Amino acid sequence: AQKVTQAQTEISVVEKEDVTLDCVYETRDTTYYLFWYKQPPSGELVFLIRRNSFDEQNEISGRYSWNFQKSTSSFNFTITASQVVDSAVYFCALSEARNNDMRFGAGTRLTVKP
Amino acid sequence: DVKVTQSSRYLVKRTGEKVFLECVQDMDHENMFWYRQDPGLGLRLIYFSYDVKMKEKGDIPEGYSVSREKKERFSLILESASTNQTSMYLCASSLGGSGANVLTFGAGSRLTVL
Numbered sequence: 001a002q003k004v005t006q007a008q009t010e011i012s013v014v015e016k017e018d019v020t021l022d023c024v025y026e027t028r029d030t031t032y033y034l035f036w037y038k039q040p041p042s043g044e045l046v047f048l049i050r051r052n053s054f055d056e057q058n059e060i061s062g063r064y065s066w067n068f069q070k071s072t073s074s075f076n077f078t079i080t081a082s083q084v085v086d087s088a089v090y091f092c093a094l095s096e097a098r099n100n101d102m103r104f105g106a107g108t109r110l111t112v113k114p
Numbered sequence: 115d116v117k118v119t120q121s122s123r124y125l126v127k128r129t130g131e132k133v134f135l136e137c138v139q140d141m142d143h144e145n146m147f148w149y150r151q152d153p154g155l156g157l158r159l160i161y162f163s164y165d166v167k168m169k170e171k172g173d174i175p176e177g178y179s180v181s182r183e184k185k186e187r188f189s190l191i192l193e194s195a196s197t198n199q200t201s202m203y204l205c206a207s208s209l210g211g212s213g214a215n216v217l218t219f220g221a222g223s224r225l226t227v228l
Contacts, residue, residue: 001173009154033214045204045219052214091156095213100145100164101172102208102217106156 002027002094006105021077021108023092031097034075039089082112118220126226133192137205144210146188151202195227
């Protein structure tokens with residue numbers, strides 16, 4: 001089955017710092033989908049972004065940006081000018097095209113201090 | 115607003131009890147999932163279902179079973195609860211078809227087994 005690794009267990013930054021959350025994946029499929037979800041302190045996971053394996057174009061949404069590199073099997077997430085409200089656990093996930101079962105990484109807990 | 119509803123937010127059970135965790139979605143989604151979330155381990159897939167009365171084992175099915183008698187409802191059953199099943203349980207659903215589909219999560223059920 002597919003595998004997702006988030007090596008950073010916890011990251012702590014001060015407000016307005018930039019921070020990058022790393023995600024490395026493994027899959028045998030040529031067609032797959034990568035996701036990032038956010039789990040705020042309230043607990044409910046919220047979808048942030050999805051990329052397919054054929055689209056390596058980086059994406060920016062406000063202070064959030066994502067860097068997808070197939071050569072290194074990575075899908076990293078950068079928050080620019082972090083804010084206290086960004087404090088959450090962030091999960092990277094992977095689904096293969098022919099399956100519907102999504103696998104998640106262990107998550108990275110981000111704490112943004114004022 | 116689309117929703118995945120988990121019937122119990124917090125449960126406390128005793129070792130050996132039979133435990134039912136219920137999940138209902140109102141989005142007419144084909145796929146439903148049960149994950150457990152533990153610190154440092156992220157979300158691990160227990161079981162999932164592509165359709166009514168169909169089920170597939172995930173990565174950690176031992177000690178669990180599931181039931182999907184209706185499209186909107188997916189139940190997780192612990193036949194004889196044990197202390198190592200103390201965890202947060204997350205239900206999710208998605209459209210069928212391919213791995214591209216985003217999961218919508220419930221708020222979670224925190225189970226403590228004494």
